[in-house]
Amino acid sequence: MRDPTLPPFTRGDERRYIAALVITVSLFFLWGMANNLNDILIAQFRKAFTLSDFGTSFVQQVFYFGYFVLAVPASMVVRRFGYKAAIVTGLTLYGIGALLFYPAAQASVYQLFLLALFVIAAGLAFLETSANPLMTELGDPSTAARRLNWAQAANPLGAITGILVGRFFILSGIEHDERALAAMDASARTAFYRTEVQAVAGPYVWIAVIVLAFAIAAAFVAFPKGAAEADDTPTGGRFLDVFRHPRLIGAVVAQFFYVGAQVGLWSYTIRYAQANAGFSERAGADALFVSLVLFATGRFIGTGLMARLAPVRLLAAFATVSLVLATIAGTIGGTLGLYALVAASFFMSIQFPTIFAIGIEKLGTLRRAGASLIVMAIIGGAGLTALMGLISDRTSITHAMLVPALSFIVVLAFAITSDRSLAKTG
Template sequence: MEETPVGRERAATTRGGYAAAITITVCLFFLWGMANNLNDILIAQFKKAFVLTDFATSFVQQVFYLGYFLFAIPASLLLRARGYKAGIVTGLVLYAIGALLFYPAAASSQYGLFLLALFVIASGLAFLETSANPLMTELGDATTAARRLNWAQAANPIGAITGILVGRNFILSGIRHDEATLAGMSAAQRIGYYRAEVQAVQTPYLIIALVVLAFAVAAIVVRFPEGEREVASTAPRPPFSAVFGKPWLLAAAFAQFCYVGAQVGLWSFTIRYAEANVPSLGERAAADMLFASLVLFAIGRFSGTALMGRVRPATLLLAFSIISCALAAIAALAGGQIGLYALVAASFFMSIQFPTIFALGVEGLGPLRRAGASLIIMAIIGGAALTALMGWTSDHSSIATAMLVPAVAFVAIAAFAFGALRRPLPSNSGD
């Protein structure tokens, strides 16, 4: 049988023809992991610097994941028209612009400007994720797509850990005044304290912007696979609306909505949970609990991906989602140190869920794979919706009770995994 253009692209990539492009693509997982988890530090920092409620701090994640939601389809359309390089370069440039906006936002001490900067960063990440995730699933055998994407996404928790280390050491001051101390300060002292806390973000985000711009320049000069445009020239392209006629894809999108909401909510409020349930912990010690969560997440990603060589991805997803549900429920009902340890341990079992849901969701979509990918990326809006629900629950009940929200979300993911086990395995031929 004559080899198709896409088949030639995949073979060339496997032989190393696009080694530089694949290296940059894997680095993208690192870059957005760092951006996502710096938000968890920003929530703690902004709560202190702007004196916000838990619901108000959730605006950080709301605007961030709204950016993903709004720009996933434009990213998919750009990929269809211009290929992977255009999507990746556009995403990196937007990411850098958003990071640069942190400088004037901090100078003016305006929470709204910070939210705008985060929205711009997220719009760039929508382009990066819509490009990188389907690219990694396409390059090779369809039966190993979930495992291959998990290996590529192993760079994501490393980026997340880096983000927490940057935030802990260069943003969080470790200084937190109680209400009595603040009341005893003069107006000038209070303003000085709040301004110093806000301006702590300037230098880290300026450096991030420069690093991201360097990657954008590298992506411009490196050759990327152009299979997307080749497919467009040899076969009619179905309309984007065709994805809504794929029930399994819609189920995957809902599962991803629940997963991202659970992950973002758990990590966003880990510091808050630690401070509320173990009062002896200071701000930086609470951040260390978030750091421990991400280390476990990284370990889980590597070990879980290795297990996929022996265990069907859907089976592993089912087991990990059930355990995550149980640990979130313990965090909600037990509280104290036991609840905190359960909350931290849940990260190990969350590790393989995003890429596995993604890979299972785009199985068998053929020419709709990239459009389907953008729909699953749009589902990242769950990070805004469920985090807001957790913030509201915390304000009206307690931060521990708020952990019931991700517990329920993991039930939905387990249901999706169970459904995946009932589906036939993908063929070896790919799409």
């Protein structure tokens, strides 16, 4: 049965909003590219600025803190001004943040790169807070999880593009050990570090040009207004009302741990491959590339399976396999551990959008407030990645993979409790 708080969406709307839908699906691609370029930056900055694993984790800490801080303001912009304003704002911030990589590279200051990443993340908070609920509103609520998964299929394609850009245009393949660096004279060593820092500027400037072009295009395209105008109903305007929905709160907790697991696994895949399989940084990037191909494949296959299996039960199955594979990576290590780590990406594929769709199901006019709360949970990518960096510095990168393993237990628990809840409510 259709949620009466959502506006009807007809075939005429599909024709009218075709350009908006194309742009919206493109957003999933664009933020996937930004998210996974961070995994390349971690490897590059570790070398260019001689950082520890915990030191490199600030890339993700700052990035996902930006999501956390801007998610609710983004929701307010969507509610007050609509999808279009939020999407244009998000793309503009994304483009500005990418442009800031150029002065950061000229100054060769790590903290300036972190500032640029924060601005990019602020833009992505607007995009995710807009695009995810928009896709769930455009059609039958009973197929919202499947529809969002199809739209999210563009996300791993963007992630793969980001890894390819990083592998071929950022990572140099030059890896000097401490002895080789010590043997260099000061000017040669400085030149090496500066070259590695400068490598990140060009790709990000081009990304900025593309993203700002999308912002201009979005400004001239009609977007659905959605359910924002319904906020004058008795249940519509109170953000605190979302805390009365236990399934939403469960989704927020599950998303915190899921995003932490995903970001942590991918952030340290290159490092894990170097430590466990003796890979070079570029070979490690290839392992990450395979992970993302599996992730994209899993998204398409998993979404197709949702036509026959309940999304919440598929979530439980995928979380279980992810838990087993992450445990192998965190305990056995070696080449087998790397294979398990890479394979886990296939089963992570449907988890984010499925948790999201289950969490905001039947929220009505609170849907966008609930969406912003789930987007805030992306801060898990900062907290758990930092924890993994600390564990890696004090023990090993292998043992750090037990953090994602524990995270998948939380996702599995959410899937089981949600399955029972949905069975009771029909």
